[in-house]
Amino acid sequence: AQSVTQLGSHVSVSEGALVLLRCNYSSSVPPYLFWYVQYPNQGLQLLLKYTSAATLVKGINGFEAEFKKSETSFHLTKPSAHMSDAAEYFCAVSDRGTDKLIFGTGTRLQVFP
Amino acid sequence: GAGVSQSPSNKVTEKGKDVELRCDPISGHTALYWYRQSLGQGLEFLIYFQGNSAPDKSGLPSDRFSAERTGGSVSTLTIQRTQQEDSAVYLCASSFRGWGNNEQFFGPGTRLTVL
Numbered sequence: 001a002q003s004v005t006q007l008g009s010h011v012s013v014s015e016g017a018l019v020l021l022r023c024n025y026s027s028s029v030p031p032y033l034f035w036y037v038q039y040p041n042q043g044l045q046l047l048l049k050y051t052s053a054a055t056l057v058k059g060i061n062g063f064e065a066e067f068k069k070s071e072t073s074f075h076l077t078k079p080s081a082h083m084s085d086a087a088e089y090f091c092a093v094s095d096r097g098t099d100k101l102i103f104g105t106g107t108r109l110q111v112f113p
Numbered sequence: 114g115a116g117v118s119q120s121p122s123n124k125v126t127e128k129g130k131d132v133e134l135r136c137d138p139i140s141g142h143t144a145l146y147w148y149r150q151s152l153g154q155g156l157e158f159l160i161y162f163q164g165n166s167a168p169d170k171s172g173l174p175s176d177r178f179s180a181e182r183t184g185g186s187v188s189t190l191t192i193q194r195t196q197q198e199d200s201a202v203y204l205c206a207s208s209f210r211g212w213g214n215n216e217q218f219f220g221p222g223t224r225l226t227v228l
């Protein structure tokens with residue numbers, strides 16, 4: 001069965017620092033991969049998705065993620081953190097041909113001034 | 114345009130009572146999903162509707178949970194004889210065609226508290 005592992009339930013960075021949120025997936029076939037963000041008391045919003053068109057995916061708010069098949073990883077990065085990036089981030093996978101999302105446990109990002 | 118809406122936003126109920134949660138998907142979206150977000154279990158898939166196909170109920174945790182989608186649009190998630198472990202935020206999402214690589218748009222959720 002598909003699964004997603006997010007290393008680090010909490011990540012803290014200073015404003016302006018690099019953001020790196022880790023995600024590894026388990027699949028024998030490259031799946032579709034997603035990063036969602038959840039701001040406090042809000043629903044989930046799609047940041048970016050990988051669907052095999054390109055290994056480096058750019059999303060909203062300056063975030064990007066790189067699909068690395070050899071490492072079964074899809075880490076999320078942002079060169080310079082902003083206070084408004086403080087939120088919970090979820091990596092998710094869906095099998096090709098199926099539709100339900102399997103989520104990781106989430107990483108809460110804190111940004112300090 | 115309108116996004117996915119859910120009602121109520123908050124629901125407090127007593128153990129043993131039945132509850133109904135409603136989801137209005139984005140107009141034209143053929144696929145509708147229910148997920149549950151709880152402290153202990155994270156985000157879990159519950160059920161998925163796609164067009165006129167039989168729903169994928171593989172994520173429903175017990176037979177106390179059921180869902181229907183009327184007219185290919187609005188969906189209702191029903192929990193019978195609620196238990197305290199049912200306390201969670203129930204999220205609804207919709208997408209167009211539902212072919213795995215399509216973005217799922219999420220509603221704001223219904224926070225259910227079972228006393």
